[in-house]
Amino acid sequence: MLSTLESGVYSLEIWSSARESDGLRTEIELALSTDTIANITTATALLNGIIDNNSIEMQDAAGNITVYRLSEDVKTYIESIPENEKVTIKYYEENGQLIITSIIVD
Numbered sequence: 865m866l867s868t869l870e871s872g873v874y875s876l877e878i879w880s881s882a883r884e885s886d887g888l889r890t891e892i893e894l895a896l897s898t899d900t901i902a903n904i905t906t907a908t909a910l911l912n913g914i915i916d917n918n919s920i921e922m923q924d925a926a927g928n929i930t931v932y933r934l935s936e937d938v939k940t941y942i943e944s945i946p947e948n949e950k951v952t953i954k955y956y957e958e959n960g961q962l963i964i965t966s967i968i969v970d
Contacts, residue, residue: 906954908970913947920964922953933963945969 879889912921912929920942923929932955934942945951945967954966 904954904956904965906952908950908952911945911947911949911951911967914942922951930962933961935963935965938964938967942967 874894875891876894877889877891880886882888907924909922909924909930912923914920915931917934917939919931919933921929921931932953950970952968952970953964955962955964957963
């Protein structure tokens with residue numbers, strides 16, 4: 865259903881239907897972007913280290929080292945991932961740069 869919505873900020877109201885939590889409800893705002901990025905690639909590699917606030921170095925199973933740029937979402941938590949940790953990333957290429965949109969510790 866979300867794919868039918870236009871980009872924008874939506875208000876979601878959530879409430880419990882359990883009898884024990886009668887009246888339990890909350891409301892959150894959700895920013896939705898319908899901009900889609902084509903050609904997302906998923907890969908598993910070791911996080912060699914953080915180069916700067918925008919870039920990291922990864923090593924694949926064959927020993928190849930690649931530099932990736934970080935999306936704004938990934939920047940917020942990249943420092944919590946230890947070096948040499950095996951991770952799964954999702955990334956795309958834009959203007960010759962590989963940009964990570966998601967990183968998950970395996």
